[in-house]
Amino acid sequence: MADKTTLFLCRCGANIADFVDLEALEAWAKTNAGVDHVCVHDFLCAPSGKEFIEETLKSQGSKRAVMAACSPKLHQKTFNECAEHVGMNSAQVGMANIREQCAWVTPDKVQATEKARTLIQAALNRSLLHVDLKPQHMECLTDMVVIGGGIAGIEAALQAAEAGRKVTIFEKEISLGGELIKVEEIAPMGECAPCLLAPRLSAIRDNPDITVVSGVTVTDVLGFSGNFTVKARKKARYITDACIGCEACFEPCPVDVQSTFHLGLGTHKAVYTLFPGSEPAAAAIDQDHCLHLQGKECQACVDNCPFGAIDFAQKDEVIEVQCGAVIVAIGAEVYAPKDVPRLGLNGTSNVFTYAEFERLTCSNGPTGATLTLRNGSAPKSVAVLHCAGSLCADGLSYCSGVCCVNALMAGETIRKQIPDAIVYNIHDRLVLSGAEQEGFMRHQIKSGTQMVPCKDLAGVHIMEQPDGQLSVTVPGQAKLLVDMVILSTGLRPGANAKQLAATLNAELDAYGFFKSDHPILNATGSVIDGIAMAGSCVQPCHAPQSVVMAQAAMGRALSRLVPGRTIELETMVSFIDPEHCAGCKLCMATCPYKAIRFNSEKKTSEVNEAICRGCGTCAATCPSNAITARHFTNDQLLAEVKGVLHG
Amino acid sequence: MAEFEPNIVAFVCNWCSYGGADSAGGQKLAYPANVHLVRVMCSGRIDPEHVVAAFREGADGVMVMGCHPGNCHYRNGNHKALRRFRLFERVLIQLGIAKDRFELEWVAAGEGKKFQEVTTAMTERVRNLGPLSITGNVAEEALHV
Amino acid sequence: MSKVKAAIYWCSSCGGCDESIVDLGERILAIREAVDFVFWPCAMDPKYSDVEAMADGEITVSLINGAIRTSEQEEIAKLLRRKSQLVVAFGSCACFGGIPALANLKSKEGIFDRSYLNSPTNVNPEGIVPLEHSKTAEGYPMELPRFYETVYKLDDVIEVDYYLPGCSPNGDMVANAMGAILAGKLPPKGSFLLPDIALCKSCDRNATKPDSLTITEFKRLIHVQADPEQCFLNQGILCMGPATRDGCGYPCVKGNMPCTGCMGPVGSKDQGARMLSALGGILEGESEEQISKVLDGLPDPAGTFYRYSMSSSLMGSKRKENNP
DSSP states (O other), X not given: OTTOEEEEEEOTTTTTTTTXXXXXXXXXXXXXXXXXXXXXXXXXXXXXXXXXXHHHHHHHTOSOEEEEESOHHHHHHHHHHHHHXXXXXXXXXXXXXXXXXXXXXXXXXXXXXXXXXXXXXXXXXXXXXXXXXXXXXXXXXXXXXXXXXXXXXXHHHHHHHHTTOOEEEEESSSXXXXXXXXXXXXXXXXXXXXXXXXXXXXXXXXXXXXXXXXXXXXXXXXXXXXXXXXXXXXXOOSBOTTOOOOOTTTTTOOXXXXXXXXXXXXXXXXXXXXXXXXXXXXXXXXXXXXXXXXXXXXXXXXXXXXXXXXXXXXXXXXXXXXXXXEEEOOOEEEOOOTTOGGGOOOSSSSEEEHHHXXXXXXXXXXXXXXXXXXXXXXXXXXXXETXXXXXXXXXXXXXXXXXXXXXXXXXXXXXXXXXXXXXXXXXXXXXXXXXXXXXXXXXXXXXXXXXXXXXOGGXXXXXXXXXXXXXXXXXXXXXXXXXXXXXXXXXXXXXXXXXXHHHHTOOBOTTSSBOOSXXXXXXTBOSSTTEEEOGGGTSOOOHHHHHHHHHHHHHHHHHHSOTTOOEEXXXXXXXXXXXXXXXXXXXXXXXXXXXXXXXXXXXXXXXOTTTOOOOOHHHHHOTTOOEEETTSOHHHHHHHHXXXXXX | OOOOOOOEEEEEETTTHHHHHHHHHHTTOOOOTTEEEEEESXXXXXXXXXXXXXXXXXXXXXXXXXOOTTOBTTBSHHHHHHHHHHHHHHHHHHTTOOGXXXXXXXXXXXXXXXXXXXXXXXXXXXXXXXXXXXXXXXXXXXXGX | OOOEEEEEEESBOOSHHHHHHHTTTTHHHHHHHHEEEEEOTTTSOOOHHHHHHSOTTOEEEEEEESBEEEHHHHHHHHHHHHHEEEEXXXXXXXXXXXXXXXXXXXOHHHHHIIIXXXXXXXXXXXXXXXXXXXXXXXXOEEEOOOEEEEEEOGGGTSOOSEEEOSSSOXXXXXXXXXHHHHHTOOOSTTOBSSOSSBGGGTOTTGGGOOTTOOBSSOBOTTXXXXXSSSOTGGGTBOOOGGGSBOOSOOHHHHTTOOOOOTTOOSSSSOHXXXXXXXXXXXXXXXXXXXXXXXXXXXXXXXXXXXXXXGGGSTTOOOOOOSOO
């Protein structure tokens, strides 16, 4: 009994029976030394068929079975369940695909029958080598880590907290908000960004389950889905938790520093917050510019702080958090085409990127939302260039898809302060989807925006005149002479994307954005289980899209990692024989999931069965055949080969 | 003398090429019965020893089929198969075995037609090459290299 | 106590394995106390008839080195098998075919043509080649051993009890093997007299291997100065270590030369297939052109991966039934 297989032949109605001589096969099987019992049924997958299977397996006391039927992709699971119901391990159920890969593709009945016979023999050979696969379950951590504190990160964290999980947000800046905090009104409907963000940031501050760690760089993400350890290095900001952001130390500070938050259009002191009312409220000291930290004499901030919150002795800190999943929401960088001379973006002219323009019109900007040229006067004419630095060889090669609506918003923002301003939008194709965005454009045109179509945007030249005005050459159109030019530029991956992807072992696409596991079915998942992404770090997004992705990414993580529930692991995982592993590490290099780790004590490689997905690439790689790919071993494959060739 | 019917063994990956074969079945696209499929989870699982074992056991031609580059269910198993087997092909040539007896092909789960085409073409090619007979330690045809 | 009888025979061999007995150094004296070499063409002047006269199993152990290329070698191998209790395939040629087995990349015709007829230094207008049956000048019939079409390893023609690979096995390996045989402390028949594990286990350069090794280009030793401490593969220099049996003490690597695989495969009979499978997993190159470029850095893959193991390779190691 131990070395025999119970064989089931399925007629599949007429689907197999009409094309393969099942009687002949039954007769052959009866004389086959490897078969303890053969039986035929019309529809093995039907309720009656499944009952039949279970009864037969029970009454025969079968140790293993082969179903000669349709494709395993259709019914392997069905038959596995039948076997499990009678106490057999599902690894003992083999299949021979005599329908899709035999009956349906072999018109000659004699040939089809012979082919079916060899397929069945192959499956019988293989079944003698089947080894039970032990189901594995793993407990998991259910807390979350979010990397990135922009709108996507904020929403993801709030989602997790709502489900009662603890969540840590790691943010590289000294406070939260990402790109959206730099916006006043969100195009196209003009929602007030601060009104939208403020309550969310308060919710984060007030929720004891959410921890914000700002001014950090994530250095390691170790472990695997359900069991991650995230390490980050928190840079010293020389300010303690006693700081409430009262700003009493700002004015006395003698040092002015270019503000990166203001994109170089304004300054802050060496002790600073990004803007009043930021969250966390605590200030930070810029160690590269602070006189005291440069070794010079200065105590201005200390002398003026009512809370004694300055601590020049503060050191960098390593923060370590355990979690079940990591959501990456590091956003993207607004592209500033400084190396494209024809666009005139040199930091001294009145050519600005749209992001810089937003700084000049935002209440938390350097001018308190008053739009002026660099000399302080109000612009009377503005040209907005769509696709600036995009879709061209010397810039971004792709369309970011989210900039056109902002470019059209410029006119509305300008006319709010300067009602008579002339606004030109120089464009080629317009990326505006849905009725709202389309309607928005028509409204701008009605309100005075002049649309200047141009088929060759890469040929647009912007030249500063001696008097500071800008001459804009537009191929196919009359030259424009304006006070200000706004470049509507695209988004590109942030400067830290590459390093973070390497840390996570996540894949980046050809443009450097985080690659989705599946563009349709799992757009927020990465190829690494437990690491998900949301927002512009995946592809340029506008705010609604970022939020949807964040909710989806966190939602999936919340459903998979449930307190009290264990995760079922893959059973067909690889196993490395420690007696024969020479520790050459070549398997580690080939594992797509970094599921193999080196045991430096034993000097052997070991498979982490919680991560292994059973592809078997390591087994093929091992130069000394020390790796077994469970359920697809060399012996099992060879047995099948012998079966199909020798019957 | 009976006409020579080649034996072709095709190693197919579960997610794409096996699906492609099922697709051919669903669309009733017939291909020669000479082609015998052996399923693996990923084309990255197949190494030259499997291919050689197939030749040794009597295959006149061997195919390895996987997902299209960029679409591997396991990220990049097919890329490993590609590199492995391009190197293997060079060795086959040195051993004096007709390179056409081995083929690496990419077939997606929906490509029933392509599956039919490549298996039919392979069978024809190998039929024209004749049987591969391995005597002693080398292939018959390699004895005359 | 009566001495143990041993025989050493060389088939298609360079003589290095016979010389490796000399590598025993002073240990040969102890062995000489226990062992009587009754047949050793390299060092003595025995006759085949001496061996034929022995009783079956009279020889305790025959150490047979060299590959099998001629009928004489097969004949004597079979003779020694009959007369011996144990036969050890001694050295890589006997175990796997060795360097001589690289001849399997060519045909016998091709080899004869090159060796006897059309090499630049040949002057052979009559086209004389060795023949199995011919006549001497005086008209006497002369027989030469038949030259086989392919090079075989020892266990293709006789049953082998133990394998001691190496090109050649070094003094320590030989001493350990002889010691085990004399003490009767042997593993199951059919085993190698060395651990079943690859070279990387012992190699002290293995610690320098990164967790994610990739090869972007194969570098040849004539073009680069190899770093004496770093793993060769990590330098883009091909080292057969991962696919080669451990146990030799890796003198080559210690001498800043990569392993060429002389100890043969481990975990498989097909050293070349395993190595090329492993390399395929770690090469860089996405497009066909890129891959081709990287592979062009290995101008002779069959010769490189099967340098010592061609007879144990790809085309199978079926026991030879009769010669073609």
